[in-house]
Amino acid sequence: MAPLLASHLGIDAFTVSNLNTDQFGTFTREIPRTGSMIDAARAKALHAIEQTGADLAIASEGYFGPHPDIPLAPGNLEIVLLLDQRHGVEIIGQKLTTHVRWVHGIVNNIEDGLRLAYKGGFPDHAMVVRRAEHDPGEMVKGLADEQSFIECVRRLLARTPDHSVFIESDLRAHCNPTRMETICQATLNLIEVMGCFCPRCETPGFQCIEAVAGLPCRWCGLPTAWPAAHRYRCSRCCHESIKPVAEAFADPGHCAFCNP
Ligand SMILES: [Zn+2]
Ligand SMILES: [Zn+2]
Known part of the structure; x- marks a missing residue:
């Protein structure tokens, strides 16, 4: 986002350290998002403004689920919200796509786990391994190398009574380059809207x-x-x-x- 914002809008963007955006909801479901995508993006931008004293902040928010217009296709909607408090302006760019690297499923052995992960673009795209879909206990996020992934799957397989683990794509933007591309497209849409x-x-x-x-x-x-x-x-x-x-x-x- 930063190079696009710099070249098109003259905005010198920087990230805020110590800003935990998990508090606004996680893809791994242990913290549900409250309100709409726009509410969540606005809350992140306001939080960044409070932390830094800046008067302009940009935040993104993503959705993964069934595509709203294409039956049976996966969808990813990304929004990028620019909040300019000095001028009282809020502008939103967005991109909806079927172009996703997003896998999830239950496996009973390491080979099937690796097969699922590679289908999801591993190791460039990181994985999450957990005991079950709705069990956040012992969940490990951001697995992006084969050795750590195998060790984690082996450990959790041994801990579950039915010898199974749930594997899913880590959909946080820094863990999923395909999502980064879509956020880039949403940023280009923001620039278009600002024109x-x-x-x-x-x-x-x-x-x-x-x-x-x-x-x-x-x-x-x-x-x-x-x-x-x-x-x-x-x-x-x-x-x-x-x-x-x-x-x-x-x-x-x-x-x-x-x-x-
Ligand atoms: Zn008619
Ligand atoms: Zn006006």
Whole structure:
């Protein structure tokens, strides 16, 4: 993120040491996230501002789960939130992708464990080994070399009554280069959004906050669930405007009447 922020926005980014972002939720589920992704990213940015006295902070937050639009595909949504307290501005970049290195499963021996790990891009992509999916006891994160991984799997296999362990990708950004690429894409989106200025107060980051459904069906003219327009809003002065989409009609395939 830092080179992009420097070259496009002139922001000299640095990381905050001793900032434990696990308190805002973990991928390994021992600390659940409270609120939305945006709430979590904002909480991280505010925490960084409190720690450093800076007036501008950038935080990211990620989601892994089923892709919202593509059945049976894995999805990763990354958001990058820029909080500028001096100007009272909050701007969000995002990227949704099916491009993930993300594995998880139960194994009963070291060979199967290694096979699963390598499928997940190990050792460039680190692994987590634990006794069971929802048992954080003796969980080891950030395993990124074969020797430590094998030792950990062997140790936990011996400790569980059914001789099994749960292995999953360590989805923390510094442990998953594929996720880093997606965060990079979300940062590029943030830069793009910042190139859009509020028509009223000229603050950067005039961004789409919602799609407005209702594009009429080409056959029957009834409104569909397809977006007819997008609502844009300035986070500083709250000015809003509606931009209609380029198409005049929706495909009848999206019409509840023509294609129920
Ligand atoms: Zn129709
Ligand atoms: Zn404005």
